[in-house]
Amino acid sequence: MALLVGSARAVPVVKRADIDLVVLQFALTLEHLENVFYKQALKKIPEYKFLQAGYTKEYYNNIKYIAHDEEEHVKLLTGGITAAGGKPVAACKYDFPFTDVKSFISLSSILEGVGTSAYLGGAPLITSKDYLTIAGSILVTEALHTSMQRAALHRVPSANPYGTPLSPSPVYTLAAAFIKSCPSSNMALPFTAFPALKGPSGSICPGKPAGFSVAGSLPSKFFVTFINGLEIVSVSPKSVKGKTFWATPPATFGGQTYALVTSTNMTGGPIADSGILYGPAILEITPNPPKYDVNLQK
Numbered sequence: 001m002a003l004l005v006g007s008a009r010a011v012p013v014v015k016r017a018d019i020d021l022v023v024l025q026f027a028l029t030l031e032h033l034e035n036v037f038y039k040q041a042l043k044k045i046p047e048y049k050f051l052q053a054g055y056t057k058e059y060y061n062n063i064k065y066i067a068h069d070e071e072e073h074v075k076l077l078t079g080g081i082t083a084a085g086g087k088p089v090a091a092c093k094y095d096f097p098f099t100d101v102k103s104f105i106s107l108s109s110i111l112e113g114v115g116t117s118a119y120l121g122g123a124p125l126i127t128s129k130d131y132l133t134i135a136g137s138i139l140v141t142e143a144l145h146t147s148m149q150r151a152a153l154h155r156v157p158s159a160n161p162y163g164t165p166l167s168p169s170p171v172y173t174l175a176a177a178f179i180k181s182c183p184s185s186n187m188a189l190p191f192t193a194f195p196a197l198k199g200p201s202g203s204i205c206p207g208k209p210a211g212f213s214v215a216g217s218l219p220s221k222f223f224v225t226f227i228n229g230l231e232i233v234s235v236s237p238k239s240v241k242g243k244t245f246w247a248t249p250p251a252t253f254g255g256q257t258y259a260l261v262t263s264t265n266m267t268g269g270p271i272a273d274s275g276i277l278y279g280p281a282i283l284e285i286t287p288n289p290p291k292y293d294v295n296l297q298k
């Protein structure tokens, strides 16, 4: 598939004026996914299940507000794309692997985190300042959802001083994992879905090695590129055994973190699609205790 992001060579593929429309269609693709996810959850899990699981009526009510937000995002983007002369993509068929309250909240936290990263990673591509304001406005809402769900999981809501941008193809890869099929009339997005990278399932501690695996083969030399906040750090894997390996994210990383298997050292960025072999995997790193100086008040 054509490249769009993270490299100058992408620009000739999609004409400058068309990039905004592609970004809007991509945003709508993600909003459809989130909207259907919450609608399915509200249909499948009645309020009493949340109460039984120890959550309050107030918490359940806030889930309804989130569903409302995602529906509004779908409507706004649909209207915007139509006004810009495009044909808005329709919702796809999805497979969301949640079975109960806990797995719903975990998945919600991840999806909202990815949504936040998607708007942040897509922001530099947007040429229209008006669209940029709308994208920023939606980003804030996705980030508020993220911190609410992180708190519900007893994770630090603001685990990093900075949000984590993720470029469209890695985001597309993560979204594609939940998509079974889309209407053939939907515009094809110029992004790549990379082969899956499986990371650790639970939270990991900062600076400790994490185990990964892939379904395909690994080259003799590769890097594991971690993305968290505004930092991109590529490391060499610790030990490789067939399709599994260990790698250690930087000790300063905390919260939702993305890991890619890359063919080059991408430390400091940018993340070039052409160098991605697998991933991203999503890791949850328990942040280190907060450090601050109470005397720094100037």
Ligand SMILES: *[C@@H]1O[C@H](CO)[C@@H](O)[C@H](O)[C@H]1NC(C)=O
Residues within 6 Å of the ligand: 234, 235, 236, 265, 266, 267
């Ligand atoms: C990747 O590049 C950075 C900066 O250029 C360097 O400090 C680091 O050692 C490199 N990492 C590896 C695993 O080679």
